[in-house]
Amino acid sequence: MPVPLAPYPRPSGSYTPPANGAQSQLVCSGCRNLLMYPAGATSVCCAVCNAITAVPPPGTEMAQLVCGGCHTLLMYIRGATSVQCSCCHTVNLALEANQVAHVNCGNCRMLLMYQYGARSVKCAVCNFVTSAGGSASGAAEQKLNNT
Numbered sequence: 001m002p003v004p005l006a007p008y009p010r011p012s013g014s015y016t017p018p019a020n021g022a023q024s025q026l027v028c029s030g031c032r033n034l035l036m037y038p039a040g041a042t043s044v045c046c047a048v049c050n051a052i053t054a055v056p057p058p059g060t061e062m063a064q065l066v067c068g069g070c071h072t073l074l075m076y077i078r079g080a081t082s083v084q085c086s087c088c089h090t091v092n093l094a095l096e097a098n099q100v101a102h103v104n105c106g107n108c109r110m111l112l113m114y115q116y117g118a119r120s121v122k123c124a125v126c127n128f129v130t131s132a133g134g135s136a137s138g139a140a141e142q143k144l145n146n147t
Helices: none
Strands: 023-027 034-038 043-045 052-054 062-066 073-077 082-084 091-093 100-104 111-115 120-122 128-131
Touching: 023 073
Parallel strands: none
Antiparallel strands: 023 034, 043 052, 062 073, 082 091, 100 111, 120 128
16 A cells, blocks of 8 residues: 655745746855756855855856866856866866867868867877868878877
8 A cells, every 4th residue: 555645844934036036056066966056145055965165256157068087067167278177186178169170080070179279189089180270281190000
């Protein structure tokens, strides 16, 4: 016979959510979970690990990237040039859209993204090194021996 579930108790206190329902998000400084918080909050307490994370000042534009070392989602203040992961301590380049360029791999034609100004880019699929602009000759392109 199924056991009836009791409803959650009503929260005590007088929390009033913002009239427009505006919420923002940030990454917990302790466990790296994504936290939602109401507009106007100055800090957020994580329900999972109880870490208190400071909320950036209003008007601060945030950006996100995935750590190249451990694949954790990182949030940072837009305009930063590098972001250090608090989990694996990898320093990640934080490139804006105008700081990256694209080229097709000279071997498998995969679209590759690289930092603007780089001379060549290595394809992660086939390990082919493609010249990144400037050179019309194929001399700068070479196949690496499984490295």
